[in-house]
Amino acid sequence: VELGGPPPGCAQPLPEASEAAALFVKAAEARAPFCDALSRLRLGKLYLATGKWYEAKAVFLDACRLEPSATTWLGLAEACLHGGEADQAQEALSEGNILDPKNAEVWGVLTVACAVLGKVEDAEASLKQALALGLSIKETFPVGRFILQQMGDQFRDRGMYQLALQAYRRGILQKSPVPSLCEALADCLVTVNEPQEAVATYALIAESGTATQQEKQGALSAAVELSRKLKREADVDRFGRMLHALHTAPP
Numbered sequence: 001v002e003l004g005g006p007p008p009g010c011a012q013p014l015p016e017a018s019e020a021a022a023l024f025v026k027a028a029e030a031r032a033p034f035c036d037a038l039s040r041l042r043l044g045k046l047y048l049a050t051g052k053w054y055e056a057k058a059v060f061l062d063a064c065r066l067e068p069s070a071t072t073w074l075g076l077a078e079a080c081l082h083g084g085e086a087d088q089a090q091e092a093l094s095e096g097n098i099l100d101p102k103n104a105e106v107w108g109v110l111t112v113a114c115a116v117l118g119k120v121e122d123a124e125a126s127l128k129q130a131l132a133l134g135l136s137i138k139e140t141f142p143v144g145r146f147i148l149q150q151m152g153d154q155f156r157d158r159g160m161y162q163l164a165l166q167a168y169r170r171g172i173l174q175k176s177p178v179p180s181l182c183e184a185l186a187d188c189l190v191t192v193n194e195p196q197e198a199v200a201t202y203a204l205i206a207e208s209g210t211a212t213q214q215e216k217q218g219a220l221s222a223a224v225e226l227s228r229k230l231k232r233e234a235d236v237d238r239f240g241r242m243l244h245a246l247h248t249a250p251p
Helices: 015-030 036-050 053-066 070-082 088-099 104-116 120-132 147-157 162-169 177-191 196-206 213-230 233-248
Strands: none
Touching: 015 053, 036 053, 036 070, 053 070, 070 088, 070 104, 088 104, 104 120, 104 147, 120 147, 120 162, 147 162, 147 177, 162 177, 177 196, 177 213, 196 213, 213 233
16 A cells, blocks of 8 residues: 555555554554554555445544644545545645645645535636646555546546646556556547547557457557547558457456
């Protein structure tokens, strides 16, 4: 978990993280008092990684009382947001913003919280701040979906596709693209009628070393269809051969 948490898009909690959280609590109880903020941050991170939002909220609340920082408020906000308390998440992020107005992650999660609450103008303003401050896919508290993807999904679901594209594009790494982010970007590009960039983005999934066979097949099928519409026969042939190779590959 300290090295990055669960893989992006992972729907199931990691057994290792669950076990680590239990051991962490046991160790903490054995040494009294358990009162340092760093230990609480680590335990909170474990709870977030395993989807234990209530437990994470309690730990981060203590951390905020003990030694408030943008990081402790960010952790509390993540727990509240994913626990269905977007209003409390926004309040926590406002506190974090006061302590560190240049924290890109705080602005990113604030974007999501505002969007969930229907505060679209505030969400748009927060998005601009998050991107200006360099928000990336390197996160303090990974929770399954990157903050950038959560931001993009919120704007996409509201039909604000250009803002969604800004968020998705920021998360795409050419050397090691994240399949779920690439798929979200490519699908959004199709919606706004940008087929050429969509094809290139689907190709990133097909060539990714971390994409599953199902993800690659879906991306290649979409790339073939779009290439056919664009009358790019060379690409139709190339992606078609890649798709055939996947279908005929031994399990």
